[in-house]
Amino acid sequence: MTSRRNTTGCLKIVTNMFYPFIFLPRDGSPLKPTGSMAEVMEIILKYLNFCHEYFVPQEAHFGYKMGNGSWTGIIGTLERNEADMTGVVVGLDQERTTVADFTSYLYTDQKTIIHKRPMIEPDIAGFLKPYTTMSWVMILVALVTVAVIVLLTGRCSPLSRPSPKENTSSTELQDASFWSLATALAQSYTFLPRGRSQQAVLGMWLVLSLIISTVYRSNLKAMLIKPRLVLPFTNLRELTETNIPCFVVSGTILHRNIQAAEEGTLMWRLNRKLISHFDVNRGIDDMSKGKHAFFATYAGLLSILHSYFMKTKTCSLYMIDESFFGPTCLCIAFPKGSPLREAVNSIIKNLRESGILEHLFTKYVVHASTCLRSDPTNVDSTLRPLEIGDMYGVCLIYAGGK
Numbered sequence: 001m002t003s004r005r006n007t008t009g010c011l012k013i014v015t016n017m018f019y020p021f022i023f024l025p026r027d028g029s030p031l032k033p034t035g036s037m038a039e040v041m042e043i044i045l046k047y048l049n050f051c052h053e054y055f056v057p058q059e060a061h062f063g064y065k066m067g068n069g070s071w072t073g074i075i076g077t078l079e080r081n082e083a084d085m086t087g088v089v090v091g092l093d094q095e096r097t098t099v100a101d102f103t104s105y106l107y108t109d110q111k112t113i114i115h116k117r118p119m120i121e122p123d124i125a126g127f128l129k130p131y132t133t134m135s136w137v138m139i140l141v142a143l144v145t146v147a148v149i150v151l152l153t154g155r156c157s158p159l160s161r162p163s164p165k166e167n168t169s170s171t172e173l174q175d176a177s178f179w180s181l182a183t184a185l186a187q188s189y190t191f192l193p194r195g196r197s198q199q200a201v202l203g204m205w206l207v208l209s210l211i212i213s214t215v216y217r218s219n220l221k222a223m224l225i226k227p228r229l230v231l232p233f234t235n236l237r238e239l240t241e242t243n244i245p246c247f248v249v250s251g252t253i254l255h256r257n258i259q260a261a262e263e264g265t266l267m268w269r270l271n272r273k274l275i276s277h278f279d280v281n282r283g284i285d286d287m288s289k290g291k292h293a294f295f296a297t298y299a300g301l302l303s304i305l306h307s308y309f310m311k312t313k314t315c316s317l318y319m320i321d322e323s324f325f326g327p328t329c330l331c332i333a334f335p336k337g338s339p340l341r342e343a344v345n346s347i348i349k350n351l352r353e354s355g356i357l358e359h360l361f362t363k364y365v366v367h368a369s370t371c372l373r374s375d376p377t378n379v380d381s382t383l384r385p386l387e388i389g390d391m392y393g394v395c396l397i398y399a400g401g402k
Contacts, residue, residue: 010051011340013041014077015087016060017280020303020364022088024056031055033087036360040106041087043356044347048340054087061251061278062090071099073251078335085340089330091253091297101336103345105329106357109297111254113239113246114304114319116290117376118229130219139212143180146205150176153198184209231376233293235322240269245292247283250276254295257325267324270295288317298323299330299361305368318376 017024021037031054032038045052057063063073070076074090077083079099091109092102128136151173175191182189183206193199233239239246248255255276261267275292277283284304287294294301301319308316332348334341351357 010053011045011048011084012082013052013054013085013087014057014074014083015054016056016062016074018088019280019300020306020361021299036364037088039360040351040357043351044344047347048343055083057082059251059278061249062253064251064256065095075100075333078333081335084334084338085344086333090333092329092331093253096333099336100333101338101341102329102331102333103341103348104352105331106348106352107299107330107361108327109299109330110323110327111295111325112298112301112319112323113236113293113295114287114301114317115232115244115293116288117316117318118232126223127220129223130216139184142208143177143184146180146201147173147177149201150180150198150205153201154194156195156197180205184212186213229376231318234320236266236270236320236324239293239320240266240273243273245273245275246270246295247275247287247292248295249280249283250278252296253328254297254325258295297328299365302365302368305371306365309367309371315371315374315376317371319372 015022015024015031015033018035018037020035022033022035023038024031024033033054041052057073057077059072059076061073063071063075065071071079074083074086074088075096078086089106090096090100090102092105096102131139154172154176179189179191179202186209191202193202232244233242248258258267258271258274261271275283283292283294286292288308294304305315305317305319332344334344348357
């Protein structure tokens with residue numbers, strides 16, 4: 001019943017880090033993993049009445065098929081009968097079933113992506129944000145148009161009162177331009193209108209300026225009181241159109257599926273900017289710093305959301321709504337022909353139907369739901385004081401005007 005390399009008489013259980021199912025201690029012997037699957041294994045081993053030993057394979061990953069047909073990682077230890085069973089759930093796929101036997105599913109999972117939420121930063125052009133670029137262009141065109149119309153209507157109308165200074169084309173154009181701009185900025189500028197036609201133009205511009213300035217102030221106030229974040233991407237297509245790389249753990253079914261994607265598909269485009277290695281903790285740390293997105297199992301990403309909320313009490317990461325590669329069964333794996341499989345299957349069925357599996361899993365990701373319910377585009381209620389960078393733009397405008 002034990003493997004050919006088992007010299008202790010206890011079950012040899014191969015495992016590896018897979019949040020939230022298995023957490024591995026940094027050191028210590030014998031190896032004592034924690035997590036929801038560690039608790040499930042304790043229940044299973046208690047019913048089997050076997051002593052056991054955990055170990056991590058030399059290639060600390062789930063494993064992939066090499067060119068010579070042999071397997072690495074966890075699946076490789078099962079193929080070589082170096083382990084009696086896995087102590088972590090393994091994704092079920094057709095290729096793996098050729099070298100290992102699997103129980104019925106403990107959990108079903110899917111794949112999705114998380115990334116660091118952007119933060120509100122000082123913005124030198126923040127005072128321009130209440131209107132779009134096209135709106136500012138139209139306002140500028142309106143300013144020039146009004147100045148020209150005021151100049152033309154003034155020339156067509158006789159003076160209704162003596163002029164305090166000699167009027168020339170340049171002074172008339174200067175007066176018309178300055179008055180149009182001053183009115184838009186709610187500033188005073190001495191200007192004497194000529195005739196009814198010019199008075200009508202000035203009156204319409206006064207009303208239009210009131211509307212423009214009122215809307216501007218309202219939008220600016222709303223942006224300061226309740227700013228909204230623009231997420232760098234919200235789906236896979238948008239991610240492939242950015243310059244943000246994406247991390248995938250090597251040796252996983254997901255990594256293999258992305259590499260096998262057909263040319264021209266979104267997954268093929270993603271593969272061209274993919275980062276892959278076996279160091280999950282480094283991948284999580286780099287993702288939290290905004291260096292790349294993280295593409296992994298939904299369960300694993302829930303664990304990351306949970307742990308970061310526990311550390312910071314904020315939702316500093318966000319998850320996209322899309323999922324990929326359908327539901328995948330997560331099972332316990334055994335060497336081919338292992339008699340343990342049927343006994344473990346019976347225990348798993350009872351644990352699943354009684355809700356114990358779901359309860360143990362939820363215990364390790366309970367705070368992830370807080371971030372999933374929140375709108376990632378909303379800013380935390382904590383007030384951000386204005387910094388000098390927020391005022392550079394306005395200061396430059398004043399400096400240019402002087």
